[in-house]
Amino acid sequence: MDDPLSLLFLVAAATLRTATPLILCAMGGLFSERSGIIDVGLEGKMLMAAFFAGAVAATTHSAWWGVAAAVAAAEALALLHGLACITYRGNQVVSGVALNIIAAGLTVVWGTAWFARGGQTPALEGSERLLPLFFPRAGDNILVYAALLSVPLTWWIVTRTRFGLRLRAVGEMPLAVDSAGISVTWLRYRAVLLCGLFSGLAGAYIAIAQNAGFSRDMTAGQGFIALAAVIFGKWRPFPAFGACLMFGLLDAVAIRLQGVKVPGVGEVPVQLIQSLPYLLTMFLLAGFIGRAVAPRAIGVPYEKEH
């Protein structure tokens, strides 16, 4: 049990479990941000998706309907964000924050109306959840693999396809894209919808794979951490993936270090261990990441010249 190899395996598994929603969410955020749309609303989309995943899985007794509902819910919010930011050229940060507030409130209100359990959904079991595929101890359900696959896929789409080239161009200089006769609006909408897809999967993972049901505010700020990972990774898929793994690893290690006596130091205080991820983030951000240059047109609504 305590041999280094199995310990390594267990820590790696825990890292992946905690990093999965971050990875999915970060890949979604990356599409949106690369097209020039800031997405502060990742958290809200994930929360709404988690709620619908839990609620629909509990109602239909099928995890797959839960996943479908989660993606649909996240897409609905993504479209709302698109409508506000792309069509009506609103402030993207304000719209994102609004989505977060809407999700935090509506999930509880709907949850109470639907199940009368204070915003929670009933506990799920068996086929209502996504269960581990090969290693029951590691918790490797299908969405973990989806998250791992999403990284090369995102990389391929963004850097190797025509759509990706245009996506990057629209985030840097939409005017050029527009003058080439390509619709800026349609490109950005597609980016926002891809973001909805990934954050929907992330929400579904939290509610029906990692946990067994939705509970109030269960995303607990992970959407913001995913956003930070996108920035850490300088808006590139593999570095962003690395940042997500780092957050996951810190969390996994923090959990395992609690109550363990470190040779020479004795028992490390819980408070110190729990602040470790944040301290290290500050440290890395200040010292090692270097300048992160955002897509040039990010946050700027595109207005066609008349």
Next chain:
Amino acid sequence: MKGWILSLLALVAVTGPNMAGVAEAQTTVKPAIVYANGGKFDKSFNEGVSNGAQKFTKETGIAVADFEPSNETQFEQALRRFAQRGQDPIIAVGFSQAVALEKVAKEFPNTHFTIIDSVVKLPNVQSVVFREHEGSFLVGILAAMASKTGKVGFVGGMDIPLVRKFQCGYEQGIKYANPNAELISNMTGTTPAAWNDPGRGAELAKGQIDRGVDVIYAAAGSTGIGILQAVKDRGKLGIGVDSNQNHLHPGNMLTSMLKRVDVAAYNSFKAMQAGTWKGDVSVLGLKEGGVDWALDQYNEKLITPEMKAKVEAAKADIISGKIVVVDYMSNNACK
């Protein structure tokens, strides 16, 4: 006219002989509850209070107003709002409301308040605290006897002396049953959000199971739902807290440490109705039936006759004073 007489008869039938007194009191009892952070449906601490309130409502037909805070700054507003609206008595659930309650209770000296899990010394406040270490001692015995690996776990909610009190009693019970058993403990967090983080609770439980633990005691409010789920997913044994949680995962729930907050809430309302409400401090332990361990149809197969005999013997010894369980909060240390 006929309908009026009928309903009067019905009222007599329901309320019985001392109807006159009750009818008058019923107009003045307008109970309210301000829940703690875990929320009313945490299947544990808050839900226990809610069950007590429901029992009261069922018996008397008096509705109980309630408020679930989304953060701790709302306690004071909620308590004051209820007091202004003439709700009486008002129950504040959880230690974290003590400061807010003290302030509001001074502003409304004619309103009756009950606080659970903390002591506020004012004439219009009734404080109810529990000897959780005694109940935790009993479930510690069961955990040590049920464990095959000799490693047992504890996952607490917020890292505060009250939760350490559960942990400390549990640890003493474990050592009492098996001096060689090892206890691995985790706390979910250091802020009130730790009461409502099932995902993190599940991760902590999995971490303990990976280290060889096969029985985990969850003392963490709503976070416990995640802990017990993780225990079930791995086929280990869990111990619930506050409410009887044995029904959550039959076959994987060894027992629950009962803390009768439902009785505390019910008694407060009943005493108010009967006019016997007193502002005082009550400390409820094994002796008073304030804490206990749960045995029902969901876990009876897991409790062997030996385990039952040992735990009942220890219970009797604690009640008689033969075993003294150390209270962590008496000196902030488990010794």
